[in-house]
């Protein structure tokens with residue numbers, strides 16, 4: 443049962459025009475494993491520029507979008523706008539959106555529903571905080587966050603990638619161990635098989651995110667339920683190529 447490995451590079455609020463051009467040049471040189479789907483999450487202001495210079499084998503994602511097509515929502519962008527400039531993906535529910543900008547499960551779900559309705563593919567992020575993990579609530583939190591997405595996704599699972607990103611591992615240098623990540627991915631798949639369907643559970647790709655580097659990617663990629671990565675800091679560096687190629 444082949445789940446195509448999918449690696450996202452989330453540039454977050456980093457880079458200027460010169461640096462994003464350099465990153466694209468590095469990606470062009472690769473070489474990138476042709477069996478891996480690659481998506482780069484680009485700051486909104488550079489989306490159209492990056493889309494215009496990136497090779498066709500790499501997909502461009504927005505890092506957020508709003509839940510309706512247009513209107514009086516100062517500072518926001520819509521899925522229609524993302525599609526209009528040629529990009530096809532959006533990252534939603536990232537823990538930085540949840541914790542810094544106060545996005546709740548319901549809002550994330552509304553955004554996911556609208557993005558999918560408008561033909562975008564979605565990387566939907568979930569994950570527990572350190573406090574929640576230490577309280578033994580990892581599964582409870584991850585299942586709650588995913589449950590909120592079920593009606594939003596409906597029968598559109600083919601256009602969704604889940605990204606499990608334990609908040610305590612993001613940007614901290616503390617990667618979840620392969621066993622810790624595998625355990626959550628496996629229990630999420632079991633939960634999906636009960637709460638969505640066996641087909642969804644078997645087919646959905648679950649990325650791991652949180653301090654992924656070239657040094658730890660191969661071991662994580664070898665876990666049976668880890669189907670890719672969502673990479674922050676290391677996606678700005680040439681080592682991103684090695685992370686994309688971690689299954690080789």
Ligand SMILES: O=C[C@H](O)COP(=O)(O)O
Pocket residue numbers: 452536607611612613614615651652653654672673674675676
């Ligand atoms: O979206 C990416 C994650 O937040 C991981 O970031 P990081 O690789 O810098 O820890």
